[in-house]
Amino acid sequence: MLSASRSAPPVRALADENIPFARAALETLGHMSSVDGRALRPADVAAADVLWVRSVTTVDPALLAEAQRLQFVGSATAGTDHVDRAFLQERGIAFAHAPGSNASSVADYVVAALLSVAARRAEPLRGRTAAVVGCGAVGSRVARRLGALGMSVLKNDPPRADEAERADRDHDFRPLAEVLAAADLVTLHVPLESEGSHATHSLIGEEALAAMPEGAWLVNTSRGAVVEGAALERALERDHVGAAVLDVWPGEPTPDPALVRQADVATPHIAGYAFDGKVRGTEMLYRALCEHLDVPPRWRAEDVLAAEDDAFHLDAPDSSPGEAAWLDALARQMYDVRADDRRLRAALEGPAEGRAAAFTALRRDYPRRRALSRYRIAAGAVPPARRTAVADGLGVEVAP
Numbered sequence: 001m002l003s004a005s006r007s008a009p010p011v012r013a014l015a016d017e018n019i020p021f022a023r024a025a026l027e028t029l030g031h032m033s034s035v036d037g038r039a040l041r042p043a044d045v046a047a048a049d050v051l052w053v054r055s056v057t058t059v060d061p062a063l064l065a066e067a068q069r070l071q072f073v074g075s076a077t078a079g080t081d082h083v084d085r086a087f088l089q090e091r092g093i094a095f096a097h098a099p100g101s102n103a104s105s106v107a108d109y110v111v112a113a114l115l116s117v118a119a120r121r122a123e124p125l126r127g128r129t130a131a132v133v134g135c136g137a138v139g140s141r142v143a144r145r146l147g148a149l150g151m152s153v154l155k156n157d158p159p160r161a162d163e164a165e166r167a168d169r170d171h172d173f174r175p176l177a178e179v180l181a182a183a184d185l186v187t188l189h190v191p192l193e194s195e196g197s198h199a200t201h202s203l204i205g206e207e208a209l210a211a212m213p214e215g216a217w218l219v220n221t222s223r224g225a226v227v228e229g230a231a232l233e234r235a236l237e238r239d240h241v242g243a244a245v246l247d248v249w250p251g252e253p254t255p256d257p258a259l260v261r262q263a264d265v266a267t268p269h270i271a272g273y274a275f276d277g278k279v280r281g282t283e284m285l286y287r288a289l290c291e292h293l294d295v296p297p298r299w300r301a302e303d304v305l306a307a308e309d310d311a312f313h314l315d316a317p318d319s320s321p322g323e324a325a326w327l328d329a330l331a332r333q334m335y336d337v338r339a340d341d342r343r344l345r346a347a348l349e350g351p352a353e354g355r356a357a358a359f360t361a362l363r364r365d366y367p368r369r370r371a372l373s374r375y376r377i378a379a380g381a382v383p384p385a386r387r388t389a390v391a392d393g394l395g396v397e398v399a400p
């Protein structure tokens with residue numbers, strides 16, 4: 001086990017430069033160096049005891065070929081498909097990641113994007129039937145939010161259904177074919193798994209799309225390869241899929257411009273990029289490392305978030321529009337998903353050879369966005385019939 005005691009050498013840590021407050025946290029334990037995670041080389045890791053990465057870095061035997069000192073790898077992400085966890089275990093290298101740290105951020109994005117589409121089309125969200133595919137930390141939050149917005153929610157999660165049945169517990173998960181056929185809105189929140197009985201690679205292809213009712217909406221904030229891009233393009237061309245909200249893309253960081261053009265909301269894999277979630281992810285890695293070192297943590301995310309807060313008070317929108325348009329106007333005071341959409345479309349208008357770099361730059365230089373839960377509005381500014389949608393759908397504090 002690494003040691004951070006006074007009698008032992010300090011921990012030598014290497015962290016992706018885009019993990020917020022990594023330096024402040026890691027320097028409570030020793031020395032910290034930052035690196036561009038996209039350009040990380042085996043020689044960079046050679047002297048490190050601790051490595052913190054994001055999803056842009058593949059952690060595998062090739063990267064760790066010279067890492068003779070490495071004892072701990074942390075990924076500031078919910079997903080782990082970029083990490084060879086079996087290899088780390090074989091080498092005796094501890095691993096931690098940040099499941100759930102960005103869950104509220106993704107839920108914020110899904111709600112904001114759906115309200116944007118509904119307001120633009122002058123269509124309600126209330127009364128729709130939503131299928132939530134994948135009900136972990138993110139999907140379960142999305143299900144609660146959509147329910148608070150007045151939708152009926154169907155849930156699909158085969159691994160959790162199997163677990164419940166093995167334990168002889170009741171559950172409300174339903175088969176994928178059943179929820180797809182019954183829903184006019186499908187939102188995906190699954191990990192990317194290429195093998196096994198619950199593989200999700202190409203989960204939504206020709207057959208799954210055909211099972212959806214004519215005009216159903218599709219949201220993907222999980223991984224691009226969960227959806228077959230060409231099949232979705234054809235379904236959108238035929239208007240079988242009535243609207244698409246896409247934050248992740250087959251072939252990232254070079255999404256197919258044709259699919260981007262067809263999407264109602266197109267963003268560069270930033271659904272989970274709210275500042276609050278990123279800082280929580282840093283804290284999760286830090287606490288896991290402190291536990292590994294057997295030392296008490298001396299850095300807290302809440303101290304950072306409290307210091308960053310302003311008085312995030314919201315103004316009441318005009319009360320005349322329909323509910324979806326009113327909620328959309330409120331949401332845009334906090335997070336305007338249209339701005340992210342415009343930035344991606346503009347970036348992809350350039351030469352083809354520069355699109356990957358442009359996509360990457362949008363993620364790297366993403367502007368600070370706060371969690372919707374950091375905002376508040378006076379109860380008197382919210383029509384009584386919309387208070388549940390504001391408080392539990394948007395996640396905004398309705399102050400007395």
